[in-house]
Amino acid sequence: MAFISSGYNPDKPMEDRITDIGPRHYSEFLPPVIKNNKGKWLWHEILEPGVLMHKAESGDEVYTVRCGSPRLMGTETLREALEIADKHCDGYLRFTTRNNIEFMVDSKDKVQPLKDDLQSRKHEGGSYKFPVGGTGAGLTNIVHTQGWIHCHTPASDASGTVKVVMDELFEEFQQMRFPAQLRISMACCLNMCGAVHCSDIAILGYHRKPPIIDHKEVENLCEIPLAVAACPTAAIRPAKTTITDDRTGEEKTVKTVAIKNERCMFCGNCYTMCPALPLTDAEGDGLVIMAGGKVSNRISEPKFSKVVVAFIPNETPRWPSLAKCMRQLVDAYVKGAKKYERFGDWAERIGWERFFEVTGLEFTHHLIDDFRDPAYYTWRQTTNFKF
Amino acid sequence: MAFISSGYNPDKPMEDRITDIGPRHYSEFLPPVIKNNKGKWLWHEILEPGVLMHKAESGDEVYTVRCGSPRLMGTETLREALEIADKHCDGYLRFTTRNNIEFMVDSKDKVQPLKDDLQSRKHEGGSYKFPVGGTGAGLTNIVHTQGWIHCHTPASDASGTVKVVMDELFEEFQQMRFPAQLRISMACCLNMCGAVHCSDIAILGYHRKPPIIDHKEVENLCEIPLAVAACPTAAIRPAKTTITDDRTGEEKTVKTVAIKNERCMFCGNCYTMCPALPLTDAEGDGLVIMAGGKVSNRISEPKFSKVVVAFIPNETPRWPSLAKCMRQLVDAYVKGAKKYERFGDWAERIGWERFFEVTGLEFTHHLIDDFRDPAYYTWRQTTNFKF
Amino acid sequence: MPKHETPLLDQLESGAWPSFVADLKRQAGSRQQKQNEIEFQIPVDVVDDLLGLLELSYVEKEVHWKHGGIVGVFGYGGGVIGRYCDQPEKFPGVAHFHTMRVNQPAGKYYKTDYLRQLCDLWDFRGSGLTNMHGSTGDIVLLGTTTPQLEEIFYELTHKMDQDLGGSGSNLRTPAACLGESRCEWACYDTQELCYQMTMEYQDELHRPAFPYKFKFKFDGCPNGCVASIARADMSFIGTWRDDIRIDQEAVAAYVGGEIKPNGGAHAGKDWGPFDIQKEVIDLCPTKCMWMEGGKLNINDRECTRCMHCINVMPRALRIGNDRGLSILCGAKAPILDGAQLGSLLVPFMKVDESYDGVKEVIENIWDWWMEEGKNRERLGETMKRQGFQKLLEVTGIDPDPRHVSEPRHNPYIFWKEEEVPGGFERDINDYRSRHPK
């Protein structure tokens, strides 16, 4: 493997340098029917799950076939998608904000062949490569994050949990029989790289043990004041301790930090600032399930997801308890909600006391807010409750 | 004026001492028709403003005539009420939780004479002594506090402001033409000795200047750490200063406190702990108007009143701006609300942006919450608003 | 002839509402008149001077009472509020002007002889001015001098069989709505529970041993006529857990316009004919009601007992038979950390004559709050600071979705060490064996 230069000269980094050119202008990439009718669309229709038709003032129509994707994709699969786009769509495609792939054609007769092509492609293990679906009042792709694939703070894997949940609920991706759209999201730690805090259902990686303090490293790796300042609960303070030098065996006093374990809620923010405070732990780590959030302003205001299951362990590789819990949530919602009613609106209408009854989830003390002043506003200040 | 002993012997305070006997048992004071039917009432009806009839399982009926009171009453007026009770009610009467007086009779024919008697009694200045009213979907008495009559922290007078507002809205006390009951409360400082924080309309005495520090007195009168701890915004810290002795003219250094004026929101809690920090000020003091709170669980949950007018000056003796503002609030409510709709439910239904329009009140920056974390939850996190 | 000119206050004599100025003047006059009959134990012109002082406040727009002084009766830590005027030379009658709080009978019913006795006492030993009643519920006797305090207390206890109420860092005088005495909606006997708890906790009421004040209030039903949910550290609110009793004939009478809705509360305006759909069924917050075949149906399992339908049709709908109360905790005014409404702790409890259930909750809470509450920290603030979980823990109550209006939306869960397998202590060397630097 010989190094092949791009033309870049490390000795003269500024030579020829091009910077601040930004992204390509989107108009270069718009399929003609889209470009021609931009800003002039009249209405749309979902012809069947995964297939949208948009009608323009000009009379033009664009047909979109949407299909699922694991988001984590090698160039092999990506190239396969490009091939399909070349074959059916004059070399255009797009990705949605939830990581689905959309293939667009400009007449109805091109839809079926495209769809058949997409549906026919499978991996050896049997999974679809490009399952068509994800539209309307159904399930769409799970927005998610890196997990054990690439990040340093996850409390669970993202790709694995998503795969398991999408397998469990796969039918719903290709159906539109929910009361409203259902948006599931996954974030592998509290940083919540996604809109997990406002999802119909959210899966969240969560640590449950305070950081281990690597006293030998704190002083070298961290700016102690930053680590102290990072803690939202003021659980960390500067400290000194005696360590034995690995090589010399000598005792020496080092600057480090001390953590009040009972004040820690495992957010990992200190670890972000200080690599000598790792959190990951096989028994401690796992998942929190949140539900009832939304983003759209439709009928009701956007709202946060609420914690409905405090902990599900990391049962690799197929997280059966997670899959079961998702099934319980979805089934109860589908059974109980009215047409157009989002998950959270349903839960609020029936009341959270009923929610736990109909979903069969246990209400534990962990679900009661005890974080700062606003906690008070989530307690029940009325006699209006259901038995 | 010679001292006449009750029998108490100051040298032997424990002699004969009776303590911890509590209040009289209420059953001693129940009129017979009430006592006989206690726990067996079937239903009630408001026959006319101020007159209630309760029907018991036994067939008995009790008629209650309710009348207003300034709460601050001399024994003269109280004795007059007792006379009336003797004359019409076999020597029984009661007071409501909102300081109205209730006269009860056990048959319908006793109602009119009682009512006529009450209505006929007036003070020389022309005001009623016992105006009948205060029931149903109308205005009842204003719950209030001491004001300049007895307390040390008021930012306004209670009795005076109440008198002015009740005069302005008096008709409504004797009518039942509101959409729902309207509960007005008055508290003369932030301590809010009443349910002012949950009233349909609340009048609140408010200071607007930080305490004056009486450096000469702080050390003598106060425990400085308690004063420091009392401040919810941490505006106060211990300090030292140099003062000139009143008598000797000598300079000396004393312990005192320093106040960061820009962190003060004038709650007066430091003054409660430290008499050397008075707040009262003619220009600074005045009224805040809050609205939309409630206590009952009917239809909607109990809720806090919101600040709708940041400041009304103390225009003694008749507070015309206050009276005008109350009129604006009540008129807009009566015009806009639906039957059974409490003030706050109405405001929420039409939206606060409309509320300020229809009441003609100005929305100023003071009305935006900026106190601690929960403030965020009162900002608007949606695109749903009315132009 | 008034002692002081009060041109500003005089303007408050006009207007229909009972004038407190007229009342004060009347009282001042009567004292002048009766000074030969009664050997007033405090200055005759106490009320005149109060008027003068008040006028000064009306002119200057500033209060003229000094910061309260500590006065009281022997052995009690509350019941009296000391008050001194900052212009004693000009207004000697109110140089001392202390308040005494007299514990009112639950529900505030009175016989005239009792109140007359009180008036006699108060004319003789005090200003003759009262508040009927104070915001907490006491009979407030406004204005007397220090030497009179013990005398008044002696007469109250010896002659009137009547004790003082609370003030200071103790249990405050409990208060109740009138409840079963005259209301068809009382789900328990508020007056009796109020009385029993007042008697049970006399020591707590009179001898401050708490971090701050503590209030009980007793509402017979969710209408909340004593506003307990807004202003009591512990609110006891009646409720029931079986079905609303329906009298279908009376329903028909309402629908037919024979009975006025809401007990006639809206009679002053023409709201049009009663429409059960619009006025009851559509307004039911849980939408658990419907008409079928001319009959009203309620799915009681979904009803939250908000009282609306019962309020509108008292002759047709009645509270259930399996009655008891809910307990909510922590309501308070805004000082220090912001106002709170009561938060639901006990969804339902039957009230039996031993009151053991209620007392157990009270005492568990007190034990905790007295141990953990900071100086001048209300129960609600201790709850905020230590978390609602802690309240459950100390009362031994299981967490329940009824405790929340919604589950937490932050996932910042404070796991306890014993809940997490393997505990919190981990060995960095063990960790490094799997994760080299």
Add this chain to the structure above:
Amino acid sequence: MPKHETPLLDQLESGAWPSFVADLKRQAGSRQQKQNEIEFQIPVDVVDDLLGLLELSYVEKEVHWKHGGIVGVFGYGGGVIGRYCDQPEKFPGVAHFHTMRVNQPAGKYYKTDYLRQLCDLWDFRGSGLTNMHGSTGDIVLLGTTTPQLEEIFYELTHKMDQDLGGSGSNLRTPAACLGESRCEWACYDTQELCYQMTMEYQDELHRPAFPYKFKFKFDGCPNGCVASIARADMSFIGTWRDDIRIDQEAVAAYVGGEIKPNGGAHAGKDWGPFDIQKEVIDLCPTKCMWMEGGKLNINDRECTRCMHCINVMPRALRIGNDRGLSILCGAKAPILDGAQLGSLLVPFMKVDESYDGVKEVIENIWDWWMEEGKNRERLGETMKRQGFQKLLEVTGIDPDPRHVSEPRHNPYIFWKEEEVPGGFERDINDYRSRHPK
């Protein structure tokens, strides 16, 4: 033959949903296959080793990536996330495994030739693994070594006319819903505004000068398809201020069942015939709609433009003509002080081609936040700490009830000295002249 056994991961190959394990294996296999064709600039077995490392995480249930390292391209403070494995001996292919963020075109449309060029580049100089797309919106190129970073950047800029996106304490790659390109509800051109703002603020995007990260997102309407209100420090959401356009014939067609409601979104289940009253009018949150003489009426003044009716009847109802956008500020994930949704700052603004209005708001906010924001403090947190008033002040926007869902319920108003007659300084001697001790 896979390099590492992955018995746990293998179990994720079954099931209908596209298997990322299958995908990784496919990619690993293709690299093995093509190693003679392509002179891979990073280890051939990078994907094999990723699978091995991941399997280890599946066994141990712990992450095996070290705390990020600082790597990047010259002159840029973002765009690359450094990543090193903590088991480099066992998995040398992923010893370095840095991510590059490539600024996606607004709306995420592509021509295949562009993406193919990117694939070629990434196969050659990276792992060949991508995220299409990252949560912020970038094309994420997952896994390369430090020496390749400059090379890739050089090729991107020189050959593909393509820049990196953001990371670190700077402006992050802005993102937009597809907007006017394919949606009838776009109230402004989200893609164009996204592009313009990206270009305008290239310096802020590449050179971290902020207290923390800062995100822009552009939604064409309140449906929020790019979720800007939940995850952008500044959310630009399309809206209109005139009337919803009604086509009464189409309304009739919906009522008559000729057109499926909500664009057919509910077609998978039999919800019964369409009922305009129940499904539209009753669900309108402001109750500003009604039918009259077979015609649908809207009191547009009361409409809050929630989109529901338009979503249900896209062929009958259309957004107004006087369009623009609202700006909301402060949305963020929970770290540090809890999650926030965007708070409404600018209710309505027209978008003109100069974008001056938008830029003014942005720059005023930045000036303030850069001055006052603490290290690692998101805009939302600065807003919380300094108050919404401050945001109004620095942007010169007048307070308006639209800024709040409700006015404050605590009366703790911080009056400013200049607002209070006489100011704050008072003389104790003057005070004592009226109020002797």
